[in-house]
Amino acid sequence: MITGDRKSLEEIAAMVEGFERVLILGCGTCVTVCMAGGEREAEETALALRLRDRERGVSREIWYANVERQCDEEFLQEAVDHVARADVVVSLACGCGVQHMVTVFPDLIVYPGLNTTFMGVTEELGVWAERCLGCGDCVLERTGGVCPITRCSKSLLNGPCGGSADGACEVDKTIPCGWQLIIDRLEAIGQLHRLDEVLPPKDWSKSHSGGPRSRTREDVRGTDDVEEGAQ
């Protein structure tokens, strides 16, 4: 999932200052799961802003709504009535959702209510961790299913560096050394020999370094019915 952290109330309040009708729009997928920008957080944010207004004697309309996925126009259209009423929308989706709102509703002012952080997993209830940088050229089959690009602070393909100590990264003792994890895992599955070879430099042109990426499936492009298009 994509994770995020909600911006501070003061930051959000500063963005929407002077607007009369403020919509807080949650997103029902990734950021709901990581408890940062779903319906519940949208409600909490709206309540907190209202309370803040009341303390300052400000009177205006602040309400919340939620859609399943802000990165999909189909779902965004479900919020069209809310959007039509709003002077400003604070989107609690990831950066993708915020940008898609502006594309779908070009006249609308949309501000981000989250700092989008990473693509990751739920390690335990209330703990999420980064797992993928979307480099466009997966090497997990060589590294025992542990990503060197993401889990090594230096994205080394031939690690570990000299800063690995007692299983921890030099950046922070709470970060496990990604290369220690890779070596442990390959040892456990009897594939440590995979690391004998020096991996060549990575083709970063497949990542964001090659410019913003897009993906097209010509066979389904423009069709409403994916199944039909795929045939």
Add this chain to the structure above:
Amino acid sequence: MRSGSNLEKVLEAGHFAVTCELGPPKGADGEEVRELARLLKGNVDAANVTDNQTAVVRMSSIGAARLMLDEGLEPVMQMVTRDRNRIAIQSDILGAAAMGIKNVLCLTGDHQSLGNNPQAKSVWDIDSLQQLAMLKAMRDEGVDAVGEELKGSPEIFLGAAANPFGDPTSFRVTRLAKKINAGADFIQTQVIYDVARYEEWMEEARDRGLLDKVHVMGGIVPLKSAGAAKYMQKMVAGIYVPDEVVKRMKAAEKGKKEGRKIALELIEQLRTVKGNHGVHIMAIMWEKLIPKLTEEAGLLPRPKV
């Protein structure tokens, strides 16, 4: 001869080589480098010049290396892959070689979060092994990273770092093997305080046939105080300082004197380690010690080759 550098000649002639470290100043005052170069000249075969060590901004290693050359001290230019992508690395190597720099030490570099610009974007387009392989191809095949022909290939003696005490334990010697296979001509190790453990690592390397292909130089860091020893033991990742060393420093009346004594003992022990071809003395901010230490250790005069 791959580079014809003094360090390469000394090592190839079978002498016990001596290198040390020179930390460039935080500023544009070249005189500081020149002064250090004059102090160190004649006491070592070459001196490493660090590349923004611990990710703190300093005069570039390429610039300081040029100043050292002017003073007649051969540089080992350190180059980390933290701050440069493959375009900049190749370009800097061509420039360095054109200016007469003949030794390069390839390093990953400390993470910028440990330095004075933690907000910086990291590069690490390639790692130190890929850097070694790239520079080796530039030198031996006369081609750049994409196989395009170079007009004049950089004649450089290629070095890498190794940590005999680094984690993960089971992978230490494999990592050395990978560096040698990637193109390392010489290895300078992380600081050694436990020669017995260093010998074990060397033995394993020898058993795997690695030591015929490379010159390994053991790392020495002279200690200034018990506090410094304790700090290195607790705070610096990948450095192993045995408790006895800390105890000895604590019990000593004069820290610097004891540190010097320990360094001398270590150099003496390293001379007897099979396959160990020299010492690399890292006395950052204490460069003045080098002439005395090398004299006392009987390493002077340095061979003329």
